[in-house]
Amino acid sequence: xxxxxxxxxxxxxALISALMLLIVGMDEKNLPSPDGAEVISRHRYVLEDYYMSxxxxxxxxxxxxxxxxxxxxxxxxxxxxxxxxxxxxxxKELKALGCDHIGGLTCYDGIVYxxxxxxxxxxxxxxxxxxxxxxxxxxxYYELPQSLHIEGVPWCAFDAQKQVIYTAExxxxxxxxxxxxxxxxxxxxxxxxxPVDRIQGAEMYGRxxxxxxxxxxxxxxxxxxxxxxxxxxTEFTRNIGKEFEAEDLTVYEGENGPVICVLDRGARxxxxxxxxxxxxx
Ligand SMILES: [Ca+2]
Numbered sequence: 001x002x003x004x005x006x007x008x009x010x011x012x013x014a015l016i017s018a019l020m021l022l023i024v025g026m027d028e029k030n031l032p033s034p035d036g037a038e039v040i041s042r043h044r045y046v047l048e049d050y051y052m053s054x055x056x057x058x059x060x061x062x063x064x065x066x067x068x069x070x071x072x073x074x075x076x077x078x079x080x081x082x083x084x085x086x087x088x089x090x091x092k093e094l095k096a097l098g099c100d101h102i103g104g105l106t107c108y109d110g111i112v113y114x115x116x117x118x119x120x121x122x123x124x125x126x127x128x129x130x131x132x133x134x135x136x137x138x139x140x141y142y143e144l145p146q147s148l149h150i151e152g153v154p155w156c157a158f159d160a161q162k163q164v165i166y167t168a169e170x171x172x173x174x175x176x177x178x179x180x181x182x183x184x185x186x187x188x189x190x191x192x193x194x195p196v197d198r199i200q201g202a203e204m205y206g207r208x209x210x211x212x213x214x215x216x217x218x219x220x221x222x223x224x225x226x227x228x229x230x231x232x233x234t235e236f237t238r239n240i241g242k243e244f245e246a247e248d249l250t251v252y253e254g255e256n257g258p259v260i261c262v263l264d265r266g267a268r269x270x271x272x273x274x275x276x277x278x279x280x281x
Contacts, residue, residue: 017047027267031241033239036235036236037235037238038280042275042276043080044273045271051068051071052068052071054272055101055104057247057248057250058107058112058248059077060107065107067102067114069101070101072102073085073135084134086136089135094128098119099118103116103117103154103248104157105250106157107158111132112135113129114128115155116141117149144177144179148189149167155200155201157201157209159209159227173192174192194232196223197213199223200246206258210224212249214246215246218239218241219239220246222234222236222237238275244264245264247265248263249263259278260278
């Protein structure tokens with residue numbers, strides 16, 4: 001039996017959560033429509049869930065994996081509910097180097113790969129591996145070349161076909177960095193047809209790397225890079241507004257092509273939206 005104080009506490013949290021969701025829902029009831037895409041659903045996260053989900057997102061077809069700045073969360077894709085968390089995922093050796101920020105996530109074959117950086121000088125960019133089932137640290141991490149990540153490592157994305165991981169610089173990235181899965185060794189860099197700025201996260205679908213940009217205007221576009229040619233394209237324009245902070249994205253196979261799920265931090269900085277888009281051209 002739960003104690004009466006625990007039951008009251010849980011009921012209070014549920015009430016505060018419902019009120020916050022109501023306020024955010026009213027705040028955001030007239031969001032502009034995207035160009036070149038259609039919104040198919042939006043899931044909001046507040047309170048504890050906000051701290052588990054305000055940076056990164058990836059999926060394995062059954063579960064979403066989220067990162068907060070210092071946390072990890074796992075949710076069912078069927079209802080979006082976070083049911084498993086890890087509130088101390090950064091390995092202590094990396095904390096000792098000043099690493100205090102988990103960014104974008106990607107996953108493959110039961111492993112969640114997290115981009116983790118230090119600050120304010122960004123001397124130690126890492127990719128850290130977690131067990132997707134438990135969210136526990138696997139004991140494996142790899143330091144990336146600092147010369148390729150002078151403003152940290154904001155995201156990483158797995159290419160299952162080539163068995164490589166991509167990263168890029170935060171500001172006006174001119175190339176994609178391509179790392180082997182075995183030991184995260186730099187294989188090559190792919191020149192981009194045009195620079196991409198303030199990319200918060202990315203994920204592969206087909207031969208395209210989809211990217212979420214936190215550009216400093218209202219557009220908050222989703223770009224793609226053809227990883228075989230480096231050709232950059234605007235996939236769609238979200239028009240979400242500059243009061244939102246665009247974060248990572250993830251992509252899964254829908255009935256008629258990719259479903260692109262983009263994380264945004266709300267205008268009050270107290271809620272997250274995971275918005276699903278389908279591309280309409
Ligand atoms: Ca991602």
